[in-house]
Amino acid sequence: MxxxxxxxxxxxxxxxxxxxxxxxxxxxxxxxxxxxxxxxxxxQNAGSLHFQLEYRMIQHGPEVAARAAEALPLHLDAMRAWASLEDEIGEPCGVRRRGGLMLAETPEQLELLARKTALERAHGLDVRVLDTDETHALAPYLSDHVLGAAWCPGEGKANPxxxxxxxxxxxxxxxxxxxxxxxxxxxxxxxxxxxxxxxxxxxxxxxxxxxxxxxxxxxxxxxxxxxxxxxxxIPVALSMTVTAATAPLVPHLVQHVGRRLSLKQTEEGNVLVGGGWPAKFVHHGGDLDLDERPELRLDSVFGSADAARVVPAVQQLPVLRIWSGATSLTPxxxxxxxxxxxxxxxxxxxxxxxxxxxxxxxxxxxxxxxxxxxxxxxxxxxxxxxxxxxxx
The missing domain is CATH 3.50.50.60 (FAD/NAD(P)-binding domain)
Structure with missing residues (x-):
């Protein structure tokens, strides 16, 4: 045997x-x-390397966010691991770490951003809040509605x-x-x-x-x-969108502190838009079928497109494909x-x-x-x- x-x-x-x-x-x-x-x-995911606390981790209040922040030592270790991964395994993996922005569009979101960033810095993450001028100087592709952002220079993407x-x-x-x-x-x-x-x-x-x-x-x-x-x-079905290729536009990983959003541009020029927009698992006779590809939800398709308005040029790009995938979470x-x-x-x-x-x-x-x-x-x-x- x-x-x-x-x-x-x-x-x-x-x-x-x-x-x-x-x-x-x-x-x-x-x-x-x-x-x-x-x-x-x-x-099937979008390849984000997001070491800041995600929207889903902070949307339910400070106690939940503090609990999620307890995993930040793993985030710091992973940041170092991705930096040396291609040398370790001897192959290119499309790792690009040009920094990540988590955006705010309202004064309330700026306050949430400040609390989140203070929590992360207390755990050792290199992240700071940029004011409006600093944000647009670093990322001129952003909408005028963006009032500020948390900047984490170690974030980026890899090719899944x-x-x-x-x-x-x-x-x-x-x-x-x-x-x-x-x-x-x-x-x-x-x-x-x-x-x-x-x-x-x-x-x-x-x-x-x-x-x-x-x-x-x-x-x-x-x-x-x-x-x-x-x-x-807990199985979770999600959807993602990819646009047609365009000239270099978004060098950073872009997220949002107030809603679902993950946006980045590939080396080929396509823009990937995700961030936790749900899809729908297929059921047969009341039983969940994990082997069947989840179905797309129209509200998620429109919600994802609306979330991308923080980069106005992206909304002008043709959509090539919208697909679904699934991931697992715990309570x-x-x-x-x-x-x-x-x-x-x-x-x-x-x-x-x-x-x-x-x-x-x-x-x-x-x-x-x-x-x-x-x-x-x-x-x-x-x-x-x-x-x-x-x-x-």
Whole structure:
């Protein structure tokens, strides 16, 4: 029977990055992905590297924002990780860090921006509030309605079509066995190690591993259920828009403190507009179908177009495509990262800002899997914090 030190379930950025860090440390690793690598959230997002607290983290008041800010040490680590990522794995990943702006258009939003920035600076993030003149001097492409912005020079973007595959190739060079098109059918522990039943081309085979890491995105709860574990992973369907290419216009990552917005321009000249605009999951007989691509919502299409008015020139560009994807969140919007209680050597990684923080999540979790210790504390993100889930 095929045996490895670690079985990674999920072939997105987190799974492939985990395989890289684990094999780099000398572990034998198998990674299984039921579809193509990078097929889902990791390849369908807009590639933002947003280290400031996002709109969704601050819209529900100061207590929620303060809780979200507790994850800022991970943001700082991820900022450093992205800066050296291409050198580490030896391939271009489209990493461009030209700074990010979080905009305000009203006096009330400026006050919120100031409170957010003070909270971030207290945790060590390099960010400051620009007044109206400073904002428009730095970003003359912005609308006159913008009154100010929080400026974070370490923010930017990466190419989601490149990063995951680069991690996968780096892991394969270190000996990882990466099996795309391979589904998981069963997962159990025999008292000594994990036994997984996987299937490919209609043929089943067993695999053994000392440890298992679930990095399956919106399918995380389904996979965990195979091990008789209930995890509070909430699938969220989102939509994004891309325009036709134009001359260089927006060198920065642009967000908004008062509403959903994420806007950036690719190296090819296309402008990507997102920021959490919802799509709609497909239901069959009342059951959520996570395998079906979410449907677009007209209100999100118009809302996204309206949010982009902060860069007037963008609203003049033809739209090439609007697409949907899905990501996973937890009830408290913090990552789900670490060992699963009462399941020996079972680990999980999902939630939070999984693309932005992926290099950090994966490195820290690889350390925990192999040594039981991590460079940064991750206990606050453990599944154990959801004690009501009855890990039996």
């Amino acid at each position: 095929e045996r490895h030190d670690v079985l990674v379930i999920g072939g997105g950025l987190l799974g492939c990055a985990l395989a890289h860090h684990l094999t780099r440390a000398g572990a034998t690793v198998a990674l299984v992905e039921k579809d193509q690598l990078n097929r889902h959230a990791s390849g 079509r490149l990063v995951t595959h680069a991690y996968a190739r780096a892991a394969a060079r270190n000996g990882a066995h990466i099996a795309a098109g391979t589904g998981l059918r069963a997962l159990r522990h025999d008292g000594r190690e994990w036994i997984a039943t996987v299937t490919r081309d209609g043929r089943e085979r067993p695999m053994r591993a000392r440890a298992v890491v679930i990095a399956a995105g919106i399918w995380t709860a389904q996979v965990a259920a195979m091990a008789d574990v209930r995890l509070p992973v 408290d919007q913090l990552p789900l990262l670490g060992a699963v209680p009462r399941r020996p050597d079972l680990y999980v990684a999902t939630g939070g800002s999984a693309f932005t923080l992926g290099p950090t999540y994966s490195r820290l979790l690889a350390q925990q899997v192999l040594t039981g210790r991590t460079e940064l504390p991750i206990g606050d993100y453990s599944p154990a914090r959801f004690g009501f889930l009855n890990f039996v």
